[in-house]
Amino acid sequence: MSTVEAPPREPAAARRPRRIRLTDRARHERNLGWLLAGPAFIAMVAVTGYPILNALWLSMFDYRLTDPGGREFVGLGNYAMILTDGLFWQQFGITSLITIVTVSVELVLGFALAMVMHRALYLRTPLRTAILVPYGIITVVSAYAWTYAFSNTYGFVNPLFGLGDFDWFGGTWSALFTVCVAEIWKTTPFMSLLLLAGLAQIPDDYLEAAKVDGAKAWQRVKRVILPNMKAAIMVALLFRTLDAFRIFDSIFIMTAGAQGTETLSFLAYRQTISRVMVGLGSAVSVILAILVVLIAVLFVKVFKTDLSQQRGER
Amino acid sequence: MKTSRRTQVFWIVGAILIIAYAIIPVLWIVSLSFKEGDDITNNSFLPTVWSWENYKTVFASDLFTTALRNSVGMALIATTISVILATLAAYAISRLNFPGKRLVLGVALAITVFPVIAIATPLFNLWRTLGLYDTWLGLIIPYLSYSLPLAVYVLAAFFREIPWEMEQAAQVDGATAWQAFRRVIVPLAAPGVFTAAILTFFAVWNDFVFGITLTSSEAARPVPAALAFFQGASQFSQPTAPISAAAVVVTIPVVILVLLFQRKIVAGLTNGAVKG
């Protein structure tokens, strides 16, 4: 008993009608899929969907919570007002500055931390435990710790560096500096853990081969480690940039937006909650959201090319 | 890789520096919380006299104790619900084929990207009309939606590491998809669920924006928000040292979790983020 079948040369003369009927397994899977994912989906959409749409709607009104009768449709008027206001651009600049400074310092510092965590044979557990403390600590607590550390009334920073009673919070740049220090301290560990994951994925063989090929320590970092960590670096940068751009807690506690240190998140908060300018505040929120999405899209585009590049290399 | 003794010394020095980096600001606030009287303004790292006075003050203050109760209660409830929902959703996303899977993932991604403050202000208006403003439920709901994406990512990464054959074998052995999930996957995913719970707890515990925008009184205000409104023992004394004491109290749960579950947290963070 034997059958011979020629390899595909000509299409089968009579094609069977395609079965659309789902198998028991596939149908069961579909139902279960929605049954399981449904509750989480509803929980996510219910709370965010309406507020987002509501914010879009309100952003087109001149609306003050204390004066509901004076509510008036102004179309894109709020946006025009915000975008032509020099203060907005100053806050946009401050936010961008904080983002760029903190994320770049965190990248360099985080990489150093990751290298130490990866290479140190001793003190591994205490090291990883210690590093998780800034990650887990409440941002508000971190902000207070640094505020008091830099304070000329309570702090130890001024005596330590012989700065007398220099008022860190009296000027824009020094105040921004303290905010950046607090942010960097709190979030570098997160960055370093993401980088560590990337670092751990590089086989030691690569480094040993590079050593045999005569690469110096710095050359090994530059030519072997960094290219192989591209994906991890991009992910870490994306997460942190999005986060840093939304900075709010530290500003609220440390400067309360004084001395021209107001950021976009803080502006949105102040307009809506403190000044109850709901329409204007919503418009600021929407602009902030659009900016964040733009950053994310930018990253994902860059990120995607990186991913494909990496696939090509291997 | 083998390293010589000299380079190992180099790494040890590095490790000690990092530990100092991570710990010193925390020690500073601890030290501040034990200062009293003139010590508070002595501009030195350590107090001359260690005093429990500030802890007595904060625990005597209703503002702090109710806030602590709010924080603990809401964080535990939100974490529990979030992790249960996320476990179910992450399993469906990582394993099952159903139409709309991409939609769920897209929404999760959109939420992680969307600024909290942009949600908080419209939510402020909505909650006022619905009567959820300044209630536990009014905070637990946004905590859920904001912590779910993270929990789903972390758990999906864990599920993906469980070999497919596990469920397939169970199905062939006579299990329904639900039985395969209950009897094979859940026990295997337990460590992942636990990790997700810790990370979710951190996220909720850390909340400040919802805490200050969606509350107006002690009824639901969590600790981070309460700290910002803390006035100290009397209207006139500086609240610095009591705030420090309160800050130390809310840091203790974090430190305990970190000490106990260091390994799990690191694994959860790195897996979920890089692969998710």
Next chain:
Amino acid sequence: MAAIEMRNIVKEYGDGFKAVNDVSLDIADGEFMILVGPSGCGKSTLLRMIVGLEDITSGDMVIGGNRVNEKAPRDRNLSMVFQNYALYPHLTVFENIAFPLRLQKGLAEEDIRRRVQDAADMLELNEHLERKPANLSGGQRQRVAMGRAIVREVNAFLFDEPLSNLDAKLRGQMRTEISRMQRRLGTTTVYVTHDQTEAMTLGDRVAVLRRGFLQQVASPRELYEQPVNMFVAGFIGSPPMNFLPAVVAGDRLKLPFLEIDVPAAAAGRVTDGQLLLAGLRPDHFEDAGLLDDVKRQRGALFRARVDVTEWLGDAQYAYIPFEAGDEVTKQLAELAAELDSEALRTQLVVKIDAMSRLRENQEAQFWADTRRMHLFDPRTGENITRDESAAAELAQLEQEKLQERMA
């Protein structure tokens, strides 16, 4: 126990790729059927369609007389041993084996205990019942997976390359073990492998697949002796069959090194000047110096220069390079690529007696058993010298063996 019938089974993926193409295959009740072929031939997909882990695009899958196309795996009453065993890491060996029984409602604890014990006895797992899979060796894990498969009364056992994760020595032992178990239980078995030793030794019949198409279903002996085409001929046998260019010149056939009469089976089916491919297995050769006269008469002699020899103790291989035309070289390279190997150079591999004192880089006289040679049409790959009556005889033999065993 049940027979499995497949009628025109097709698996088409979303992108139009057909992993399994119009496969029809009958597996008799109690039969041990092997699915074999190079990677990507669709053998595992076919197995997963039988068990229900893969949807069937079209065709009918009939198990024990019932069409099961839309049935969930758990409703098909089959058991499967996975390539990486798929043992549940959180359960003990006992609970792993008991797992399928626990899912059946209404089985008494005592009953479960007894049946797990029986399975453990058969597989000699008694000492390990309380251990977790992580603490077992590869061979033990493999046996636990088999225990889980045999603990229920099922319609059929399915194996997906169950031995590929074991080392060579253990693989041989487990192979015998599987064979013994199947003979004892008499359960219909479908076994996927890419290892042809497993295919040849275990199966009552072997189904050879190529790019989703069924090539030949036959007993191991028939596959070896009467392959239907070049693909099957090249896939079955190790080292593989030698393919030599053969040009028809009148009633003679010209090969590298030798010239013979056109075989009777091919007479009338070839034209003068036609290029064919002659297939000769390595064991169809011998060192001419070691032959008796009777045997010598039945084949053809030729002289050739040996490039490399490999002495294995019980046998010896000699490698003889030859020049083939571009067309043939290209064709052989294509075939080799399809068979998961690489054609580095055209050479003749001959298996000769270990006693032979053959030297490398010297010319020697060889003998080829040209009666067992097959001729293939290079364009279609078809075997034009296949002996249908001999094949039918072999198939009959296989049928009798199975019936005898099942009686």
